[in-house]
Amino acid sequence: MTPLLAAENVGFAYDAATVLEDVSLDVVAGARLGILGPNGSGKTTLLRLLSGALRPTRGRVRLDGTDLASVSSAALARRVAVVPQETELAFDYSVLEIVLMGRYPHLGPFEIEGPDDLAAALAALESTGTRALADRAFRTLSGGEKQRVVIASALAQLDEAPRTRLRQGFGGQAPHAAHRTSHRLLLLDEPTASLDLKYQLEIAAVLRRLHDDRGISILLSTHDLHFVRAICTDVVLLSRGRVLAHGAIGDVLTPRLVADLYDIDARDAAPLLQ
Amino acid sequence: MMASVLPLRRGVPMVGLCFVAMVVAIVVAPLIGSTPISLGRVFDANRAFADNIDAQIFFITRLPRAVAAALVGGALAAAGVVFQGLLRNPLATPYTLGVSAGAALGAMLAISFGAALPVVGVASASLAGALLAVFIVYMLANARHRGISTTVLLLAGVTLNAFFSALILFVQYLSDFAETYRALRWLMGDLDVPSYEPILAALPFIAVSFVAFAWLARPLNLLSLGGDAASTRGVPVARAQRVAFFSASLTTGAAVSVGGPIGFVGIIVPHLVRLLVGADHRLVLPASTFFGAAFLVACDALARTVIAPLELPVGIVTALIGGPFFLWLLLRRR
Numbered sequence: 001m002t003p004l005l006a007a008e009n010v011g012f013a014y015d016a017a018t019v020l021e022d023v024s025l026d027v028v029a030g031a032r033l034g035i036l037g038p039n040g041s042g043k044t045t046l047l048r049l050l051s052g053a054l055r056p057t058r059g060r061v062r063l064d065g066t067d068l069a070s071v072s073s074a075a076l077a078r079r080v081a082v083v084p085q086e087t088e089l090a091f092d093y094s095v096l097e098i099v100l101m102g103r104y105p106h107l108g109p110f111e112i113e114g115p116d117d118l119a120a121a122l123a124a125l126e127s128t129g130t131r132a133l134a135d136r137a138f139r140t141l142s143g144g145e146k147q148r149v150v151i152a153s154a155l156a157q158l159d160e161a162p163r164t165r166l167r168q169g170f171g172g173q174a175p176h177a178a179h180r181t182s183h184r185l186l187l188l189d190e191p192t193a194s195l196d197l198k199y200q201l202e203i204a205a206v207l208r209r210l211h212d213d214r215g216i217s218i219l220l221s222t223h224d225l226h227f228v229r230a231i232c233t234d235v236v237l238l239s240r241g242r243v244l245a246h247g248a249i250g251d252v253l254t255p256r257l258v259a260d261l262y263d264i265d266a267r268d269a270a271p272l273l274q
Numbered sequence: 275m276m277a278s279v280l281p282l283r284r285g286v287p288m289v290g291l292c293f294v295a296m297v298v299a300i301v302v303a304p305l306i307g308s309t310p311i312s313l314g315r316v317f318d319a320n321r322a323f324a325d326n327i328d329a330q331i332f333f334i335t336r337l338p339r340a341v342a343a344a345l346v347g348g349a350l351a352a353a354g355v356v357f358q359g360l361l362r363n364p365l366a367t368p369y370t371l372g373v374s375a376g377a378a379l380g381a382m383l384a385i386s387f388g389a390a391l392p393v394v395g396v397a398s399a400s401l402a403g404a405l406l407a408v409f410i411v412y413m414l415a416n417a418r419h420r421g422i423s424t425t426v427l428l429l430a431g432v433t434l435n436a437f438f439s440a441l442i443l444f445v446q447y448l449s450d451f452a453e454t455y456r457a458l459r460w461l462m463g464d465l466d467v468p469s470y471e472p473i474l475a476a477l478p479f480i481a482v483s484f485v486a487f488a489w490l491a492r493p494l495n496l497l498s499l500g501g502d503a504a505s506t507r508g509v510p511v512a513r514a515q516r517v518a519f520f521s522a523s524l525t526t527g528a529a530v531s532v533g534g535p536i537g538f539v540g541i542i543v544p545h546l547v548r549l550l551v552g553a554d555h556r557l558v559l560p561a562s563t564f565f566g567a568a569f570l571v572a573c574d575a576l577a578r579t580v581i582a583p584l585e586l587p588v589g590i591v592t593a594l595i596g597g598p599f600f601l602w603l604l605l606r607r608r
Contacts, residue, residue: 053502077508090362090498091553097281101496105508109489112556118280157507187506 144199351566354540376407404527463589
């Protein structure tokens with residue numbers, strides 16, 4: 001089966017400094033994959049390459065087998081949505097406005113959001129437990145609330161349903177199974193790095209629910225062993241820009257590999273995995 | 275619950291109100307002046323235009339000025355909104371990136387050395403100066419990046435502002451008293467246009483830019499989340515930044531060529547409008563355009579009348595009203 005998103009021998013360098021070297025990974029539909037690594041291991045750069053925000057200097061990233069370089073940014077945005085570590089706004093938007101911004105890749109250049117887009121936005125707020133915040137100014141929210149709203153915006157972005165059904169109805173083409181939500185991917189870059197434990201648990205619960213109820217695939221980066229175990233089934237260990245190990249959580253998170261990853265003693269790593 | 279209505283729709287009546295304010299300002303301002311005229315007599319169908327003094331004062335003397343004020347005010351306010359969105363900085367003005375300094379240098383050169391080159395008018399010289407500044411800043415910001423770097427853009431603009439200011443002082447130093455006086459008056463901002471001609475000359479530039487603004491409104495919203503966030507939502511970030519930079523610069527250059535570097539409109543109006551309609555650029559842009567037009571027409575009417583028969587340069591009025599108002603706004607929001 002063609003993976004939803006794949007990195008093939010990807011490398012990246014900022015001027016002379018090599019950040020990633022020869023990284024390969026597959027994200028299959030329905031995956032819950034974590035990229036685990038210490039600070040500075042290249043997690044954020046890898047996610048930026050996978051989301052198309054950055055072009056690899058070597059290798060390629062493929063969406064459904066097609067090189068990202070030849071996928072339009074709107075087509076990519078309808079399949080893959082990104083949640084950054086933190087979101088700072090330049091202007092004072094409301095929560096609902098932020099979530100509606102996720103509808104960008106579904107609208108034409110001068111098109112205005114319609115009832116379908118509003119429905120998608122409200123459903124996304126509902127799924128992240130932020131429906132009651134819709135009219136609040138984003139600026140006034142707590143860190144955990146902000147992060148859930150940004151996840152809601154990403155969900156609204158991935159929600160193809162109403163418009164597509166309408167357009168495909170005109171074309172006389174039945175909705176294709178391959179374009180259902182299980183083939184949509186949420187990329188999260190250290191989504192809880194600046195949140196305390198309570199909010200971390202909240203975000204973990206939201207992400208598990210999105211996977212189970214909406215069938216959304218999840219790829220997240222983190223340096224937090226507990227967070228990755230709370231959500232993911234598979235994990236990629238990233239160390240100094242290279243893949244150290246790749247596989248099911250139980251096989252990869254061994255004291256020896258974790259010790260290697262964080263450059264600590266194996267005796268100290270064992271208790272972390274209890 | 276309110277959330278069942280699209281937030282965009284809630285702002286539309288306020289945009290309409292700003293439009294009405296603009297129309298009222300443009301019609302009422304020409305009625306104010308040393309010679310009182312009445313709207314009834316201006317539009318009296320029984321009198322030929324050649325015999326209708328009220329109509330002549332209205333259409334030939336005062337209306338061009340009101341229209342110029344509206345055009346310049348609307349253009350500067352809209353350019354301010356676009357620069358603020360592009361730089362993700364609510365304190366940016368249309369002049370932050372050096373457009374006005376370039377325009378001023380062009381104007382100064384035309385005023386001081388114009389006798390040697392009689393073909394070049396002050397307006398076109400200032401527009402040429404503005405375009406030169408835009409070109410330099412763009413080349414600097416674009417040199418090492420795939421898109422525009424907004425940090426380099428800001429630094430280049432600030433540096434160019436300082437450098438051009440030095441050149442302006444140098445040109446003034448070489449000028450005689452009469453030229454220096456004219457130059458100073460130009461820098462204060464003045465909407466005393468002799469006819470519709472300078473308005474028509476600036477209009478194409480502003481019209482083209484406003485088409486770009488209409489396309490930019492939604493990308494600017496997403497750019498407010500940051501470049502990466504915008505690009506992963508499907509916004510062509512590099513293109514949007516380029517279009518924003520050039521269209522806002524062109525509008526600013528055209529506006530300054532008509533009225534000189536009138537200050538504060540480009541920063542106060544967007545802020546005030548955001549208080550009225552929220553942050554969505556699809557509302558902020560049209561509302562700022564209309565409100566900026568109304569604001570500058572009103573300021574100009576004040577400038578013409580407050581110490582009549584003398585006229586204050588309108589730039590002094592906008593700064594005198596705008597400065598304290600802006601401070602109040604800042605304090606109120608803390």
